[in-house]
Every structure is written in C-alpha cells, then in structure tokens.
C-alpha cells in the first residue's frame with residue numbers, strides 16, 4: 001500500500017464533499033465563488049483570486065476570496081470570509097499581470113518568486129482557450145499531489161461552468177437569457193448597493209460618485225412584419241445582427257440579455273441621466289444606421305429607468321417596459337426615460353404604495 005505523503009494537506013473526502021457542493025450550484029457567479037472557497041482552504045491559503053477574461057482574452061472581472069481568523073469575546077476562534085468582486089484593471093498588481101500573461105501564452109500554470117513567497121497562477125480553460133486564471137500566493141511551491149488536485153478541481157469547475165453557461169445563454173444570439181437575468185437579479189441589486197465593487201469602465205478607471213445604473217428594455221420595431229414577409233430564417237439573422245450591433249455599442253462591462261423574442265434588457269453604469277440617455281441613443285442610432293440584408297432599414301424602441309437598489313427589480317423592469325410601450329405608441333424608433341415621462345405628467349408619479357420595496 002502506498003502511504004500518503006504527509007506534506008500533502010489535501011483530504012479526499014473533504015474534496016469530494018466540496019465538489020458536490022460546487023456542482024449543486026446553478027449560477028455561474030456563485031460557482032466561481034465556490035471554486036475559491038474550495039481551493040483556498042484545501043491549499044491552506046487565506047487569499048485566492050479568480051480572473052475572468054472575455055472572448056477577446058481581455059480581463060473583465062476579478063473575484064477575491066479572503067479568509068481571516070477572528071477570536072470573539074468568549075475566546076472562540078472563527079474563520080471569517082469575504083468575497084470581493086471587482087473589475088478595476090488599474091488595481092491589478094503588475095506582477096499578477098506579468099504572470100498571468102505568461103500563463104495565457106503558455107496555457108499552463110506558472111510561478112513567480114516574490115519577496116517573502118511565491119505567486120502561483122493556473123489557467124482556466126474553456127473550449128480549449130484560456131478564459132481566466134486561478135491565482136494565489138504562498139510561501140512554498142505546489143507539491144505534485146496539490147498540483148493534480150488543483151488541475152482536477154479546475155477541470156470539474158470549467159466543465160460544469162460551461163454547462164451552466166450554456167443554460168444561461170440564448171442559443172441564437174449567445175447573449176445571456178431571461179433565466180440568467182432573473183437568477184442574477186439579487187446579486188446585481190446587492191452589488192449595485194455597493195457600487196465601488198461593481199460594473200467598471202473597461203479602461204479600468206473608477207469614477208468617484210458614479211454608482212448609478214440604468215435598466216433598459218429594447219425592442220425591435222415591427223419585427224413581426226419581417227417574419228411575415230421574409231420568414232423566420234431572415235428574422236433570426238436580423239435578431240443576431242441586432243444583438244451584435246448592441247454588443248459592439250455597449251461596453252463589455254454592461255450587461256445585455258435577450259429577454260424575449262425580439263426584446264432585450266440592458267443594465268449599464270452611467271454617472272447621470274444624460275449619459276445614460278446618450279448610451280441608449282447610441283444603440284438606437286447604431287441600429288438605425290445599419291443596412292440589414294433584405295430589409296435594409298430597421299429601428300428599435302427603448303424605455304429605461306434608473307436602478308434603485310431599494311426598489312424590487314420587477315418594478316424597475318416594469319418602469320422601463322412602460323416607457324418602452326410609450327415610445328412604441330408615440331411612433332417607435334425613440335428612447336424614453338421613465339423619470340422624464342413622470343416629470344412631464346405622462347406617467348403618474350410613483351408613490352411608495354406602488355413601488356415594491358425590499
């Protein structure tokens with residue numbers, strides 16, 4: 001019988017239990033957090049991080065997991081944990097960027113010796129491509145057993161992540177689907193309540209006092225006519241093109257969902273209402289200016305409302321939707337802000353009686 005290496009702190013039953021927890025999760029964000037919760041204690045490190053890349057292999061999100069030991073008044077020690085989600089490229093340490101760059105180029109784990117320890121990064125693979133990194137610091141190298149465990153856990157994670165991701169994506173456009181939006185509402189809303197840890201500009205600059213978010217419902221005008229005149233295949237192609245045009249117009253940190261047939265939901269960060277309007281106007285203009293196959297011209301109508309973390313997502317969604325409906329009624333191909341419709345007396349002022357509060 002082969003003896004287990006004493007220097008190896010990994011326990012298989014504990015690991016299996018944690019993998020069981022990981023694969024019972026139905027949300028990609030929670031799964032990412034669970035990965036860090038699994039590997040941090042297994043490797044005996046207090047800090048672990050996950051870096052996510054987009055399709056163009058640009059860094060879009062960082063999740064830090066931190067554990068610390070606290071002793072309460074009765075002398076009982078407890079482990080506290082904190083998860084921080086940020087996308088602030090300017091804050092990513094240069095040594096991490098240098099290390100992960102090598103991991104990306106080589107497609108394998110790399111270590112960098114630093115003063116007082118080492119920085120270790122493993123690639124996360126999705127469809128054969130590097131789509132992120134698992135990073136931690138430690139005062140000693142990874143043993144062969146630990147290496148096998150990390151690779152195994154990351155493989156389970158990546159496969160399961162891909163499955164979950166598929167179930168949260170719309171098949172035609174590849175955008176997140178309505179289910180994903182509904183699953184993510186709670187997380188998005190609580191993150192919005194602490195804006196410094198949420199949506200960030202792609203250039204990595206944090207804007208003091210920004211912290212405002214806007215939810216828009218975007219609907220293609222007279223889409224039924226396209227289907228009726230040219231058939232569903234052409235309709236599908238138009239839907240795909242509209243999605244791509246919108247993706248190109250929004251920032252990669254904005255959230256875009258295909259909510260229904262020809263209806264999309266976007267959640268974007270903007271300092272104020274004027275900037276939000278500008279973002280949505282840009283989307284409207286991009287669609288209006290595009291020459292589509294067969295139909296040539298097309299337009300979208302957009303209704304939006306400010307996200308208030310105090311107000312239930314369903315109410316914010318309803319405000320944006322009512323504004324969209326008004327835009328359709330007033331002739332389509334326009335962008336309407338809920339607050340402006342209230343200010344101009346078209347909509348009654350929302351009272352706390354109407355709004356569903358947490």
Ligand SMILES: Nc1nc2c(ncn2[C@@H]2O[C@H](COP(=O)(O)OP(=O)(O)OP(=O)(O)O)[C@@H](O)[C@H]2O)c(=O)[nH]1
Nearest residue numbers: 219220221222223224225227232235236261262328
């Ligand atoms: N090709 C295609 N059509 C879809 C899909 N999902 C929904 N639709 C169609 O989208 C059309 C939506 O029509 P309506 O809700 O009447 O709205 P509209 O014609 O866009 O008119 P307005 O919204 O009032 O401007 C229907 O004909 C649906 O069949 C899809 O995945 N592919």
